[in-house]
Amino acid sequence: MNDLFKPDGDYEERVRASFDRQEVMDTLGAELTSVTPGIVEIELDYKTSLTQQHGYLHAGVISTALDSACGYAAYSLMPADAAVLTIEFKVNLLSPGKGERFLFRGSVTKPGRTIIVADGQAYALDGDTNPKLVATMTATIMVVAGREGIRG
Amino acid sequence: MNDLFKPDGDYEERVRASFDRQEVMDTLGAELTSVTPGIVEIELDYKTSLTQQHGYLHAGVISTALDSACGYAAYSLMPADAAVLTIEFKVNLLSPGKGERFLFRGSVTKPGRTIIVADGQAYALDGDTNPKLVATMTATIMVVAGREGIRG
Amino acid sequence: MNDLFKPDGDYEERVRASFDRQEVMDTLGAELTSVTPGIVEIELDYKTSLTQQHGYLHAGVISTALDSACGYAAYSLMPADAAVLTIEFKVNLLSPGKGERFLFRGSVTKPGRTIIVADGQAYALDGDTNPKLVATMTATIMVVAGREGIRG
Amino acid sequence: MNDLFKPDGDYEERVRASFDRQEVMDTLGAELTSVTPGIVEIELDYKTSLTQQHGYLHAGVISTALDSACGYAAYSLMPADAAVLTIEFKVNLLSPGKGERFLFRGSVTKPGRTIIVADGQAYALDGDTNPKLVATMTATIMVVAGREGIRG
Numbered sequence: 001m002n003d004l005f006k007p008d009g010d011y012e013e014r015v016r017a018s019f020d021r022q023e024v025m026d027t028l029g030a031e032l033t034s035v036t037p038g039i040v041e042i043e044l045d046y047k048t049s050l051t052q053q054h055g056y057l058h059a060g061v062i063s064t065a066l067d068s069a070c071g072y073a074a075y076s077l078m079p080a081d082a083a084v085l086t087i088e089f090k091v092n093l094l095s096p097g098k099g100e101r102f103l104f105r106g107s108v109t110k111p112g113r114t115i116i117v118a119d120g121q122a123y124a125l126d127g128d129t130n131p132k133l134v135a136t137m138t139a140t141i142m143v144v145a146g147r148e149g150i151r152g
Numbered sequence: 153m154n155d156l157f158k159p160d161g162d163y164e165e166r167v168r169a170s171f172d173r174q175e176v177m178d179t180l181g182a183e184l185t186s187v188t189p190g191i192v193e194i195e196l197d198y199k200t201s202l203t204q205q206h207g208y209l210h211a212g213v214i215s216t217a218l219d220s221a222c223g224y225a226a227y228s229l230m231p232a233d234a235a236v237l238t239i240e241f242k243v244n245l246l247s248p249g250k251g252e253r254f255l256f257r258g259s260v261t262k263p264g265r266t267i268i269v270a271d272g273q274a275y276a277l278d279g280d281t282n283p284k285l286v287a288t289m290t291a292t293i294m295v296v297a298g299r300e301g302i303r304g
Numbered sequence: 305m306n307d308l309f310k311p312d313g314d315y316e317e318r319v320r321a322s323f324d325r326q327e328v329m330d331t332l333g334a335e336l337t338s339v340t341p342g343i344v345e346i347e348l349d350y351k352t353s354l355t356q357q358h359g360y361l362h363a364g365v366i367s368t369a370l371d372s373a374c375g376y377a378a379y380s381l382m383p384a385d386a387a388v389l390t391i392e393f394k395v396n397l398l399s400p401g402k403g404e405r406f407l408f409r410g411s412v413t414k415p416g417r418t419i420i421v422a423d424g425q426a427y428a429l430d431g432d433t434n435p436k437l438v439a440t441m442t443a444t445i446m447v448v449a450g451r452e453g454i455r456g
Numbered sequence: 457m458n459d460l461f462k463p464d465g466d467y468e469e470r471v472r473a474s475f476d477r478q479e480v481m482d483t484l485g486a487e488l489t490s491v492t493p494g495i496v497e498i499e500l501d502y503k504t505s506l507t508q509q510h511g512y513l514h515a516g517v518i519s520t521a522l523d524s525a526c527g528y529a530a531y532s533l534m535p536a537d538a539a540v541l542t543i544e545f546k547v548n549l550l551s552p553g554k555g556e557r558f559l560f561r562g563s564v565t566k567p568g569r570t571i572i573v574a575d576g577q578a579y580a581l582d583g584d585t586n587p588k589l590v591a592t593m594t595a596t597i598m599v600v601a602g603r604e605g606i607r608g
Binding site: 018019021022023024026027048049050051052053054058059060061063064065066067068083085086087088089090091092093150152 | 170171173174175176178179200201202203204205206210211212213215216217218219220235237238239240241242243244245302304
């Protein structure tokens with residue numbers, strides 16, 4: 001671990017405050033369940049209001065939660081006055097989004113001063129069975145510094 | 153245009169029926185505004201319930217609508233008894249999701265019997281100004297045939 | 305077209321000089337056949353030394369030429385003292401790399417001061433038949449300014 | 457590990473035979489250094505004939521070797537009579553391709569009967585220092601069965 005993996009001040013408070021401002025997380029019923037330097041987890045319960053045509057969690061909902069998990073994993077390593085901006089991401093849908101609850105983990109693969117790359121995994125949780133990997137994401141995230149009025 | 157661009161029977165009815173079963177589209181307030189062979193458009197109004205931390209449309213919401221637009225563009229060219237499955241997609245976020253309303257267009261770039269590739273564009277619409285390109289998607293979609301109980 | 309599409313000084317000379325320093329282009333037999341602001345074309349002849357196991361052009365060779373085409377399309381719009389850096393790209397392989405000659409076109413979709421997004425198409429050329437689209441790329445490119453000793 | 461991770465017969469011989477038919481591997485000086493079920497490694501030495509404009513290994517060369525590593529990782533798990541086809545991949549370039557030698561590892565993340573997803577890492581090796589991660593790939597690969605004359 002090098003310096004770029006060392007968080008600046010109260011990173012958890014900053015991540016939580018920014019997450020709380022993402023109103024779509026509330027719309028999806030998503031909760032921020034873990035924040036450590038460079039790794040963030042989000043969870044949500046299955047709801048029919050989030051489904052695609054076969055009754056599974058829509059790939060876009062999976063992407064929304066993975067994007068926030070990857071973005072906040074990156075943000076947790078940014079300077080306190082920076083803002084986080086996703087430039088692009090790719091998602092592979094490995095299995096149908098079938099489960100009672102879903103866990104989305106984002107982790108920083110490559111920290112950086114301007115560009116951060118994070119990878120994410122989405123797991124379906126179903127009773128006592130093992131978590132099932134349903135999707136992966138690779139996201140490229142930008143550290144936005146010094147833009148008036150843009151923070152978090 | 154070759155045979156793979158010729159739709160099978162009442163493609164529009166099939167696309168509309170499947171879209172209506174995607175409950176997340178209702179949650180987002182998304183409407184299916186245009187269905188032609190290989191090209192599908194979806195629109196939605198800006199709502200604070202869909203925002204990220206700076207008050208813009210969340211990249212995941214943009215991806216959700218683009219995924220459905222690309223998926224249905226592909227589905228419009230599939231045999232009547234097939235089901236549509238997104239294997240993977242990549243999204244580039246070009247500008248903040250700032251606007252009154254958003255238009256998502258998916259078009260088939262490469263039709264196929266098993267794999268279809270579609271590209272999508274998301275535009276922000278704001279009063280009388282020109283539509284602004286805010287995101288692009290490339291999606292790889294699979295034609296799922298002959299699976300009991302899976303249609304649409 | 306806005307200011308970000310206006311090239312700075314002799315962009316063509318800069319692109320050609322940088323391309324000439326890419327020794328791998330020589331190894332592939334690739335030629336820079338067109339340079340206009342935001343659009344660059346590269347061509348190469350089929351050679352068995354560039355093939356995959358079925359005798360077609362290897363997807364990686366297609367990606368190499370597309371990456372250079374997209375990178376130089378972006379570079380053509382950068383300030384004269386900047387350097388070009390590909391952050392990431394995605395390639396979709398639409399048809400086998402079968403042909404006598406191949407054309408790779410990169411065009412800037414979204415110019416920018418720090419991040420530029422370019423899209424590319426690879427075409428197989430075969431005698432008198434129409435060019436066939438064999439692959440597409442989306443590339444995210446960074447404008448690197450003010451780094452000692454890094455130019456082009 | 458489930459059945460889809462069990463190789464069919466002499467997978468290593470099949471992978472090596474197919475790799476040997478990829479003439480571009482010879483052009484790059486790439487060697488197949490490890491083949492186990494679902495994981496394949498390729499290595500190559502730095503050569504100026506493979507460089508981009510700053511003298512580093514060209515991103516396209518990195519992609520070529522990663523694509524073969526991921527493709528053969530997938531192929532090692534396919535039925536003996538199948539052929540391997542890359543549908544698409546995404547590469548993130550994390551650090552310049554600077555080193556004496558490079559190692560490319562492809563591993564299957566999700567096996568499947570029709571679609572296999574593999575992830576790859578490229579490392580720069582430089583004397584006694586630790587391997588440095590320079591790029592990652594996610595590749596979507598298709599199992600092509602029953603096509604006359606296409607194998608490997």
